[in-house]
Amino acid sequence: MKLAVVGGGSTYTPELIDGFARLRDALPIEELVLVDPAADRLELVGGLARRIFAKQGHPGRVVTTSDVDAGVADADAVLLQLRVGGQAARQQDETWPLECGCVGQETTGAGGLAKALRTVPVVLDIAERVRRTNPDAWIIDFTNPVGIVTRALLQAGHKAVGLCNVAIGFQRKFAKLLDVAPGEVHLDHVGLNHLTWETGVRLGGPGGADVLPRLLERHGDAVAEDLHMPREIVDRLGVVPSYYLRYYYQHDAVVDELRTKPSRAAEVAAMERELLEMYGDPALDEKPELLARRGGAFYSEAAVDLAASLLGNGGSPYQVVNTVNNGTLPFLPDDAVIEVQATVDGSGAKPLSVPALDPLFSGLIAHVTAYEDLALEAALHGGRDRVFKALLAHPLVGQYAHAEALTERLIAHNREHLAWA
Known part of the structure; x- marks a missing residue:
């Protein structure tokens, strides 16, 4: 089996490598290709990947290349984990929206739109290369904004499934609080990527x-603290919202907070410099503890599980993925991409049925889906007016003056990545 990771020079790739090594029976990789244009980072990460495989007795071969076509050729699955523009672009995404009194975040709001505009054309180009070299390969997208x-990938006819680590993070935390094995915890997870709620926590x-009621009664303080939300919000909702819902439920307070502390991008950039220095140590043969603070916790387990299922190697019977709606949420278009529990096999992901949602949740899902429609149009076709409409439609923007000012800032800060600008 051959797997390719595009964006393989990322500092959190060793998290993925560690999972591949530990879970090799579930996903017997013979060749792993790390693809990245940043040759210096790629060699550091590739060297550590080989040492991790060697230490854990994994027989697979790790190859590094900057050639996308060669890297994805004959691959059974291609994992996408890109950051177009790097941490410098992320720093901008988290900064200029604050100038207009809006949340500065890399996957939602104005910053999330900027990331989508930079990313969608690049991902579609890579996907076309995959299709030319190996049309049967599955594409697993971990690139934000995942939804x-x-x-974009599904609309263009690619064999693709989106993946996020939010759900598996909740599963592991809840299992620990309930003192059960993670595999015993099934989440009623519903929404859009980075806009989800756990409406039930089922055992078995x-x-x-x-x-879930028992979990919140006994451990509500711990759950709320992990979300960086007051427990009152969680109790009144009666469900567990994702961390990203704080940008909606506490918008103004979060803006004030973001204005008074270093950006997450700055923190991550500092961590990346330290991690890359560690990766260059020939004695290092395991993922360092610092990597847990970098992000992407449990990504490796989720990625292995998903790839194993898509490639016919077993995998868990139910997994949370991003896939086409097809009537699962009847208030959304069939071609919308939702994040829910699904069964996954060689034919793809099939969402489980979802009970009727409280309008408190379905209304926001529908609103953000409308924004995503407009965001994708802007990413595919460009144009200032499309950017403006997407921003005006986003519930974290929503005001004419804000949308106008943010449009100008978005284009100014991203001109080098926008072919039409």
Whole structure:
């Protein structure tokens, strides 16, 4: 089996490598190709990847290349984990929206739109290269904003499934609080990427007893603290929102907070410099503890599980993925991409049925889906007016003056990445 990771020079790639090494029975990789244009980073990460495989007795071969066509040729699956513009672009995404009193974040709001505009054309170009060299390969998208990027891939006819680590993070945390094995915890996880709620926590599978009320009663403080939200919000909702819902539920407070502390991009950039120095140490043969603070926790387990299922090697019977709606949420278009529990096999992902949602949740999902429609149009076709309309439609922007000012800033800060600007 051959797997390719495009964006393989990322500093969190060793998290993925560690999972491949530990879970090699589930995903028997013979050749792993790390593809990245940054040759210096790629060699550091590739060297550590080989040492991790060697230490854990993995027989697979690790190859590094900057040639996308060669890297994805004959691959059974291609994982996409790109950051177009690097941490410098992320720093901008998290900064200029604050000038207009809006949340500065790299995957939602104005910053998320900027990331989508930079990313979608690049991802589609890579996907076309995959299709030319190996049309049967599965594309697993971990590139943010995952929902919009996955929709772009599916709309263009690619074999693609989107993946995020939010759900598996909740599963592991809840399992620990409940003192059960992670595999015993099934989440009623519903929404869009980075706009989800856990409406039930079931033991043993989709039909198991819902222990969410008990979980919140006994561990509500711990859950709320992990979300960086007051417990009152969680109790009144009666569900567990993702961390990203704080940008909606506490918008003004979060803006004030972001204005008074270093950006996450600055923190990550500092961590990356330290991590790359560590990766260059020939004695290092395991992922360093610092990597846990970099992000992407449990990504490796989720990626292995998904790839194993898509490639016919087993995998968990139910997984949270980003896939086409097809009537699962009846208030959304069939071609919308949603993030829900699904069964996954060699034919792709099939969402499980979802009970009718409270309008408190379905209304926001529908609103953000409308924004994502407009965001994808802007990413595919460009144009100042399309950018403006997407910003005006986003619930984290929503005001004419803000949308006008943010449009100018977005284009000014991203001109080198926008072919039409």
